[in-house]
Amino acid sequence: MNETAPVPASMHHGDPLLFALAGSQDFARDVAHRLGIPLSMHEERNFEDGEHKARPLVNVRDRDVFVLHSLYGDVRESGNDKLIRLLFFVGALKDASAARVTAVAPYLAYARKDRKSKPRDPVITRYVAAMFEAAGVDAVVTIDVHNLAAFQNAFRCRTEHLEATRLFAAHFLPLLTDREIVVVAPDAGGVKRAEQFRQCLGKISGKGIGAAFAEKYRSEGVVSGNALVGDVGGKDAIIVDDLIGSGTTLVRTAESCLKHGAARVFAAATHGLFVGSAPAVLAGSPLQQIVVTDTVPAFRLEGSAARSKVTVVSCAELLAQAIHRFHTGGSVSALSAF
Template sequence: MVFSGQSNTALAEKICQHLNIPLGRSETQKFTNDNMIVQYSESLREGDVFIVQSLSTPVSDAIMELLLMIDAAKSASAGRVTAVIPYYSYARSDKKDAPRISIAGRLVADLIQAAGADRVLTMTLHSPQVHGFFKVPVDHLSSDVVIADHLRARVPDADQGVVLAPDAGSIKRAAAISHRLNCGLAFIDKQRVSDTAVDPRALIGDVQGKRVFIVDDEISTAGSLVEAVNFAKRMGALEVYVAVTHGVYTGPAVQRIRELDAVEVASTNTVLVPQEKVDGTDGKLSVLDVAPLFARAISNIHTGESVSTLFE
C-alpha cells in the first residue's frame, strides 16, 4: 500500500502507476491554529505501507506530516511502515562544525524512528553518513543510472566528454557517472576565503574544447553552480551540461539558471518542480523521472528481494 504526503504527490502517483496499484487514500487537514491532522480512508491492518514524502519546502510542515502519517499507520495496525523520503533536506546537517548547534540530520532521523518507521527508503543523501543515524534498515538509492542515461541520450558522443565535480566532496559521485559514460573525469579545487565565500582555485583535469557534464547532489540557490559553470568555460569548455539529483531551486535560482552559460540544467523529480519554474528558465531546465527506480525498489522491499541489484 502506497500513500503520499502533500509535498510530492505527483511522484507518488507515478510510482503507483509503475507498480500497477492505486495510490492509497488519506487526508491531511490544517487547522487555523496551524495544527495538522492526518486520517487514512481505508484499512491498513497488517498492510505493507509505504509513505512517500519529500522533505521539501515548507520543510517543517513536510516533516510533521510525515511523522503524523507514520504514527497514524502504526496506530491503524499496519504490518510494516516504510518512510519513502526521496529528498532528505536535513542531510546537510551531519556534524557539529560550530559551537552550540544541533546535528539536525540525526535529530530528524530520531523523530522518524520514534514515530514508528520500520525502515527508510531515500535517494542521494547530501552526506552519506546520515545513513548511519538510523537504527532501522535504510535503502539508499542512487540517481546515477538515470543521470547517465539522460546525458548519453542528450549528447550522442558523451563518451568524448568530461564529467566535472564542482568540489572535492563530489568526486566519488562524478567518478561513478564518468564510469557509466566511459568518459573523462575532472574536479574543481576550491579555497575558502571567508566564512561564507569559497573561490575556485584550480581545475584538476582537462576540459579544453570538450563537452563538460557538471554533476552534483542538489541545486538550491545555484550560487555554487554559477561559479562552477563560469570556471569551466574559462578553462576552455566547449559546452556545459548540468545534472543533479535534487532540484530545490530556492531564492534567485531560476533567474541564475536562465542567465547561465550552460546548455541544460537537469534534475530529478525527487522534489516537485512547479511548471512556472521550468518556464522561467527559457527551456534550460528539465526534469528526469526517478519513479520507475523507486517503484522497483518498493517492489523488491515488499517481496524481500535485493535492492542493490537495481544498480548492477
C-alpha cells in the first residue's frame, strides 16, 4: 500500500467492512480511500428523550468488520456519548452475526486514568475495557495510549497499539540538516516514549541525537517542578508527548529548555485536545512549532493565534495499513518498527 495508489485488501480474504460513526466519518473516508473500499452504510437515529440507536444498513453476517470512532469530546458530543454510541453499535454488529468486530479508536477515552493515585481512586481504563468486552468487541486498535502496559493489561480481547513515532520523525528530519537536536520528555513518565522517538530519529538521520527530561509533579491539578536533566545548550529541542491538554506542561517544559540554553523549541504530540485555556497558553508560548496528528481535529484552535503554530500530520495511512494487515493476517506490530 502507498499514499498515491490505494491497494484493496487481499481478495483471497474478502474485503473488510469499515463503518464510521458520526463525527469520525471525514477521517474514516480518508482511511477507506487508502484501503480501496467504500465506507459501509449505517443509520444513526436520535430520540426526543436523548436516547439513540445505530444499526448497519448492509449485511454483516460472517464478515470482518471494523468500526472507526475517535473518542474525544467536541461541540456535538462528549467523549462519554461517543463511547456509548460505539459500544452500542458494536453490540448491534455482533447481534447481526458479524464474524469479527474490531473497534478502531484513534483516540481512546479514559486512557489516562490507568492507576490508583489516591485512596479509593477508580481505575477507569479497566472499566472501559470491561465495557468493550461486554459489548462483544473482538479487538481494539488505538494510537499512542498514555500508558501502553496499562492498556494491554486492561483488555482481555486482542489489542493492537500503533505509534506515530515514524510520522513525527519524517516530519522533523529536515531540521537535522545542520542542527544539533535533543529530544525532551516533559516528565519522567514520558522518558520511554521520548527515547523511542530519539532512537527512530537517530536511525533515519544517521546522526547522534541528545536526550533530556523535565521534572514535573502533579497533585490536585497543580503542577510543580523546574529541574531539567540533560544538555540542551545550543541545540534544537523537540518535546515529545502523547497528548496536549491545556498546554501548560508543554509550555513549562519549553520555557525550561530555553532557560537552559536551547536554541529553539519544537513539540510533537499525537493527540491535540487543546482544552480549556490551551489556545491562549500556546499562542503566547516560545514554541516554534507544535506537531500533532489528526486523531483529534484541532477545532478548538480555530480563530486563535495558536493555530499558526500547529502542523497536523495525517495518520490515515497508518490506520489503513493496520486494518489491511489485521484483516489479511499480516504483522500489525511491524508498522511500529524502525
